[in-house]
Amino acid sequence: MTDLADRCASAGLKMTEQRRTILKVLDQAHDHPSVEVVYERAKNMDPSISIATVYRTLSLLDEMDLIVRHEFKENFSRYETNMEHHHHLIDLETGAVIEFKNDDLEKIKHKIAQELGYDLVDHRLELYGKKLKK
Amino acid sequence: MTDLADRCASAGLKMTEQRRTILKVLDQAHDHPSVEVVYERAKNMDPSISIATVYRTLSLLDEMDLIVRHEFKENFSRYETNMEHHHHLIDLETGAVIEFKNDDLEKIKHKIAQELGYDLVDHRLELYGKKLKK
DNA sequence: GTAGCTGCAAACTCTTTGCAACTCT
């Protein structure tokens, strides 16, 4: 049983065949797939699965904080299972997503919010770029 | 004639009554209005204006880089005319947008992209928070 | 005069949802 499936089961979710399939897709995904992509991969394992179920499952997992929904500058959402805190650089030519982390950034972020009199609840830091040719 | 209108005219755009109205709304806006809000304000000056025209005009101005379109964590776009470089803190309780700038952030941003082998084309840095009660 | 702009309504994209049937537990 996968890690995600474990946590879903302990949360009291019914482990249906469809959920097992979607969780397997997510566990195997090392990229940041869109709903459409998760659906395609899931359909390869179980052709009867519906995209409505994929939407419902991903929303559910996002609410449970088991995955993270991103809305980059595209007109659809992407999801990722990597729960370690980090940010993203999106390759404008390929759509590829590169993860990075930076401690200075973390400090500045909180400092700014505090100075403005706010408690930082969420944030978004995305870089969009083109690969340098050497 | 407003500043925005000037620049539109020099770019060869026809100055229709509707455009004049929308540009006036934008010139007077010191907030970050959504399409719907621009439409409402424009309708107060000219009730016959259509929301399609508002959409078309805002997209056009965005392409011309006369205004900036933002897609915060809401399911609609907002626009702003303030062209000075800055970032945003969005008040999660009211939707209010507070602008700020920070030089350290600028430096780090470019440094990170460079280290990853990318040329920074665009970026997004948004903080979401709740007002601290004192 | 004519290229460009407008209003209207229909179309589009992504996402959510009502419902009846089904399935884990």
Place this chain on the structure above:
DNA sequence: AGAGTTGCAAAGAGTTTGCAGCTAC
């Protein structure tokens, strides 16, 4: 058995677009 889950199709929200008529230049 019963609450939760599913597939389907319809509905929603925000946005874009085809078209015929209108308007700035």
